Amino acid sequence: MTDVGRVPGALPEWLAEVEPDGLTAPFWSAAREHRLVCQRCQECGTFRMPPAPLCHVCGSFAADFEDLSGSATVYSYTVVHHVGIPGLADSAPYVVAVVALDDAPGARLVTNVVGCSPADVTVGMAVRVVWDDVSDTATIPRFAPTG
């Protein structure tokens, strides 16, 4: 994969060693295959991100993960200029954003917007998932402007 999804700078060693838990493992396994998925209640259809053990709407434990298109809209964002995480100090400035997943109403994902200047990011901007293979075992979804 290209490096369009990469936030410049090294991945902190402690982050590379984080293991997905049972609830988030399907999300990270799909990401490794460059598929964006979202957990969905099998009783009422509510999407939820991040994954949770039960539905906050109907209380059902029945859930599955559905593939999404990867299209999203910037809901909110901030530009990080001062980095407090060792290993990411050379990455600034970069964008941390909350994106609304277009085909999973109500579900939002905390991510990075990449592939453009931080000054060009706006609320409501159309973005699409890009994949950052940060190690042999971990892939992080980030988002870049469409078009």
Ligand SMILES: [Zn+2]
């Ligand atoms: Zn439900």
